[in-house]
Amino acid sequence: MSLTLSLAVLVTTLVVVAGIAAPAVVSYDPLEQNIIDRLQPPMFMPGGSSAHILGTDHLGRDVLARLVYGARIALAVGGLAVAVSALLGLVIALVGGYYGGAADALLMRLLDIQLSMPFMLLALAIVGIYGPSLGNIIIVLTITGWVVYARVVRAEVLSLRSREFVVACRSLGGSDVRIIVRHLLPNVVPSLVILAALEIGRMMLLESALSFLGLGIRPPNPSWGSMLADGRAYVASAWWLSTCPGLAVSFTVLSLNIIADRLRDALDSSLEV
Amino acid sequence: MTTSWLVRRLIYAAITLVVISMIVFSLVRLTGDPVLLFLPQDASQEDINRVRRQFGFEDPLSQQYRRFLVSALRGDFGVSIKFQEPVLDVVTRRVPATLQLASAAMLLTLAVALPAGIVSALRRNSMIDRLTMLVVVLGQSMPSYWLGVMLILLVSVQWRLLPAFGYGTLAHLVLPTLTLSAFFIARIARLTRSGMLAVLKSDYIRTAEAKGLSATSVVLKHALKNAGLPIVTIVGIEFGTLLGGTVITETIFAWPGLGRLAVDAIYGRDYPVVQTIVLLVSAIFVTLNLVVDVLYHWIDPRIELA
Numbered sequence: 001m002s003l004t005l006s007l008a009v010l011v012t013t014l015v016v017v018a019g020i021a022a023p024a025v026v027s028y029d030p031l032e033q034n035i036i037d038r039l040q041p042p043m044f045m046p047g048g049s050s051a052h053i054l055g056t057d058h059l060g061r062d063v064l065a066r067l068v069y070g071a072r073i074a075l076a077v078g079g080l081a082v083a084v085s086a087l088l089g090l091v092i093a094l095v096g097g098y099y100g101g102a103a104d105a106l107l108m109r110l111l112d113i114q115l116s117m118p119f120m121l122l123a124l125a126i127v128g129i130y131g132p133s134l135g136n137i138i139i140v141l142t143i144t145g146w147v148v149y150a151r152v153v154r155a156e157v158l159s160l161r162s163r164e165f166v167v168a169c170r171s172l173g174g175s176d177v178r179i180i181v182r183h184l185l186p187n188v189v190p191s192l193v194i195l196a197a198l199e200i201g202r203m204m205l206l207e208s209a210l211s212f213l214g215l216g217i218r219p220p221n222p223s224w225g226s227m228l229a230d231g232r233a234y235v236a237s238a239w240w241l242s243t244c245p246g247l248a249v250s251f252t253v254l255s256l257n258i259i260a261d262r263l264r265d266a267l268d269s270s271l272e273v
Numbered sequence: 274m275t276t277s278w279l280v281r282r283l284i285y286a287a288i289t290l291v292v293i294s295m296i297v298f299s300l301v302r303l304t305g306d307p308v309l310l311f312l313p314q315d316a317s318q319e320d321i322n323r324v325r326r327q328f329g330f331e332d333p334l335s336q337q338y339r340r341f342l343v344s345a346l347r348g349d350f351g352v353s354i355k356f357q358e359p360v361l362d363v364v365t366r367r368v369p370a371t372l373q374l375a376s377a378a379m380l381l382t383l384a385v386a387l388p389a390g391i392v393s394a395l396r397r398n399s400m401i402d403r404l405t406m407l408v409v410v411l412g413q414s415m416p417s418y419w420l421g422v423m424l425i426l427l428v429s430v431q432w433r434l435l436p437a438f439g440y441g442t443l444a445h446l447v448l449p450t451l452t453l454s455a456f457f458i459a460r461i462a463r464l465t466r467s468g469m470l471a472v473l474k475s476d477y478i479r480t481a482e483a484k485g486l487s488a489t490s491v492v493l494k495h496a497l498k499n500a501g502l503p504i505v506t507i508v509g510i511e512f513g514t515l516l517g518g519t520v521i522t523e524t525i526f527a528w529p530g531l532g533r534l535a536v537d538a539i540y541g542r543d544y545p546v547v548q549t550i551v552l553l554v555s556a557i558f559v560t561l562n563l564v565v566d567v568l569y570h571w572i573d574p575r576i577e578l579a
Contacts, residue, residue, distance in 0.1 A: 109285075109288070109289075112285075112289065113289045113292050113293060116289055116293070116513075116555060116558040116559045116562060117293055117296075117551070117555050117558070118513075118514075118516070118517030118551065118554040118555060118558060119517065120517050120518060120520045120521070121517055121520060121532075121535055121550060121551050121554055122551060124520065124535065124536065124539050125300060125535075125539065125547050125548075125551055126300065128539035128540075128542075128547070129300060129301060129544070201414065205414075205416050208416055208418075209416060209417075209418060209521055212416075212418045212521070213520070213521065213524060213536060214540075215539070225416075225418075228416075228418065228419060228422065229418075231422075232422055232525075235422060235425060235426050235430060236426075236430045239426055242419075242422045242423075242426065243423070243426075245419075246415075246416065246419030246422065246423065249415075249416050249419065250411075250414050250415045250416065250419065253414040253415075253416075254410065254411070254414035254415075257410060257413060257414055258410070
């Protein structure tokens with residue numbers, strides 16, 4: 001395993017463990033305000049103390065605690081969005097690709113239409129109108145997410161369905177359900193895994209972008225994007241408020257992308273996304 | 274290129290636009306009472322009734338949609354609630370700023386990404402290749418809003434070299450352009466590199482080399498010509514994405530363009546403006562796709578007339 005990949009796995013593991021075991025990792029409540037200790041610099045800066053390793057924000061909340069709880073939110077949103085869109089895209093691609101016909105054609109037109117809408121604007125409009133709740137964010141991310149899986153998996157199903165083992169199964173009296181579940185599904189799993197790995201980073205970026213614009217995770221809950229948006233007002237006096245969450249997003253997404261890339265090389269180098 | 278193909282392609286584009294207009298139309302109306310969306314929360318009953326009559330929310334949905342579509346085709350997108358003037362005027366006023374930013378970002382992307390992608394494919398595993406791939410991976414992982422804030426922190430606040438906010442001079446354009454193009458530079462450089470690598474492996478390149486042609490001739494005449502077409506297509510389509518992607522950049526740098534107008538309109542519940550911007554940018558998307566498709570078929574008629 002190369003050094004780059006090892007580092008990527010290490011960072012991802014750290015983020016996942018920190019996210020899951022957040023209360024055990026940090027002793028501060030991420031929502032607890034303490035106006036007296038506001039805008040304290042990180043430990044390694046003059047005036048910083050080991051009480052707040054990464055300093056405090058404009059309301060005196062511990063930055064490290066908010067980052068760690070932010071990891072939990074980023075992972076939950078990213079993971080859920082990937083799971084829902086992968087499942088939706090997979091089912092549409094398997095059924096549409098295998099049966100073909102009018103329903104398939106209609107779904108593919110839908111996919112084209114979806115791809116010709118400006119996602120960020122649409123997402124903002126939907127969240128703006130229906131309110132920024134966790135459910136609405138997942139829905140918005142699924143709207144952009146399912147297309148990726150549907151397109152790739154459908155293309156694979158189209159080439160698989162005339163292969164010998166599928167034809168053999170059908171001539172032996174295998175039902176459509178059996179062919180789809182036992183013969184098509186296992187063959188698209190590698191692509192699905194690669195896509196999911198690539199997409200989770202993208203979903204985390206989108207969630208943080210929505211939160212940055214104030215249309216994602218609702219304050220005071222700590223999302224990396226909204227932390228950065230808050231920190232923007234103090235960019236001249238308290239640089240750590242906007243630097244830390246950005247580093248957290250960048251390193252997490254970078255690590256996930258590296259892992260996904262290596263996964264693609266190992267499983268199927270021909271997949272271009 | 275057959276006429277029937279072109280006609281079918283035009284019909285598809287028209288259907289796409291109609292469906293998008295339906296989506297945009299219904300977004301605002303699926304919330305229960307759309308009147309409440311168009312008014313501040315402390316609106317009086319009198320105001321509510323006035324708006325309901327003014328926008329015709331009492332009519333059946335099909336009638337409302339027909340009215341929406343007919344006036345939209347005439348260029349009438351209603352009146353902005355915030356500005357109290359026709360939405361079309363409000364929106365078109367903001368188009369030049371966004372166009373300027375998007376064009377600058379596109380130019381920078383092409384100027385950096387194409388040479389970087391080509392050179393790194395030709396000199397695989399060299400320092401330049403490694404550097405390009407590093408920039409590619411970083412550019413695709415770094416949130417653009419963070420890059421923007423960091424640029425403001427270093428270039429504007431720390432070094433005092435360029436203005437952080439505002440619009441008008443060339444100096445104002447630099448940071449937003451960098452922020453907007455970072456992701457696209459990464460994307461186009463990566464695609465150029467992989468496209469060139471694929472072409473360099475093909476038989477006709479080996480033949481050209483075997484004939485004893487110079488390396489420059491092989492790269493420029495044989496490889497680039499063939500790798501270039503898919504890249505041009507992607508660049509064309511990405512320009513549409515770039516227009517949509519200005520939302521965040523414009524918000525960070527207080528750039529008076531469409532993206533910022535959209536965000537402000539969402540905060541201010543100015544839904545006629547939101548609808549129009551989504552519709553306008555979608556229309557640009559669809560048109561770009563159509564133009565790119567037609568050009569592609571015209572340049573390379575081998576492509577299946579599906």
